[in-house]
Amino acid sequence: MEGEGQRPLTVALRLRMQQLTGAAIAKAQEDTAFYRWTPLLSANEVGAEPDAPALTSAAFHTKMQQRQADMPHGLTLTSSHDTKRSEDARMRIAALSHDPAMADALLALxxxxxxxxxxxxxxxxxxxxxxxxxxxxxxxxxxxxxxxxxxxxxxxxxxxxxxxxxxxxxxxxxxxxxxDSALAGLALRADNLALAQCALKLFMPGVPDIYQGTEIGSFRLTDPDNRAPVDWHSLAQLAQGLPVGTPFDRKKFDLTRSLLQLRREAPDTFAGPWQPREAPTGALRAARGGIVLHLSTCGRHLPETTDALLWPRQPGPTPVRITGTI
Structure with a gap:
């Protein structure tokens, strides 16, 4: 006897609904509502829910463990040709939520x-x-x-x-x-959040997807702005170790390259489980095999450590630290 879910009319209805709902969500939510709801624009992102823009550390660890179990090879992206705002632009907006006084000062401008x-x-x-x-x-x-x-x-x-x-x-x-030079402090906090986001993408379960040009700072708005030509020459110079771009560009490029190298050198480690580690307020810590990721989730620098460093290569103030051994 034919199953209920395989009846011809059921299959036809399901296909028609699938054809309709994607376009309806795209036009109603992403291309209309996302421009009307303005409290926190970084939450207005394709695939996101603006009314739930943040997670506790415990909830995040649970999601990472679920992702490892259910989608270990799923793509992990933070920017694309279709994102409303590129990854580092979103972290600039997120930084505003950490500093209400500065948000008021910006509004006054x-x-x-x-x-x-x-x-x-x-x-x-x-x-x-x-x-x-x-x-x-x-x-x-x-x-x-x-x-x-x-x-x-x-x-x-x-x-x-x-x-x-x-x-x-x-x-x-x-x-x-x-x-306005007063924005420099807030921009630094945003850069720190962006480095933390970059490290998470490359460390968490899944396959990191890097949109062209986002190996360095990417502060693009909705298309066509986020489809501007990529500065391949600067990227090639950075790959050669030349000191081009901003300090943030150089840190992000080096962090991206270092974590990709770790993934290549230790594939079994990055196929292994996500292991939550205790962390102080304002920080997040997790391990995969013998490699531990330490992040500041508030845009501040992490305390110094005596653990063996995988990134950065030298001790010093940083919002991201990778320790352990391969």
Missing amino acids: VPDVPAPWRWYIAQSAFAAAPAGDLAERLVAHLQKAMREAKQDTFWSAPVADFEGPVLDAARIAAKAFCD
Whole structure:
């Protein structure tokens, strides 16, 4: 007797639902709601749930053990051609949640426009990182975001009277953010969080997927911004050990290369179980075989250690430390 789940009409309905639901989620959630819900833009990511943006350490360890059991060869990615914000841009926004006073200071740099868009501008300007083309990138992104939100202006019927003041505010904010040296401390915390995220991706169960160009700092917004040409020349120079790019670029590149080398040299270790280790508040620690990952989860530096270092190569302040033996 034919099973209920294999009846022709059941199969046809299931296929039609699968064809519909992916597109519905993409357009309703990712391409509409994600531009309307603005409290923490780093949580508005493809595949994520903005109302659950964080986990406790215990819950994270449980998820890693489940992933090792259920998806040991699943891809682990932090950026793609379709992410709303690239990995290091998201960590800049996450850093704002660690420092409410600085978040208020950033908001004060943005002219008075409708509240959701004012806060959207502040987060996006800091996420995109100071650069010569920040104003141009930010304005293009804000225009897309407002029209994708489909509340006050639309692709099919742009409302210039609404868009104009918001885009002017974005231009002013871009200049203010580029000129404000007070942001350096917050940017350093964001860089530390980004290094912790990079280490987790490369250490956790699964196969790390590295989107082109993210071996170094990547502070891109929604497409087409995140599809800009990759600076292959700088990457090649870093691979040769030349001191190009920012200090963060060099640290991230070295961390990525070092962990990939560890995975290549010790495949059995990285196929083994995820072993939670005790860690103080504001830190996370886990082992895979004889290799231990130490992370700061608050953007601070870790305490010094006398354990054998695998990364970084020299003792000193760092938000990420890998110890042990292969």
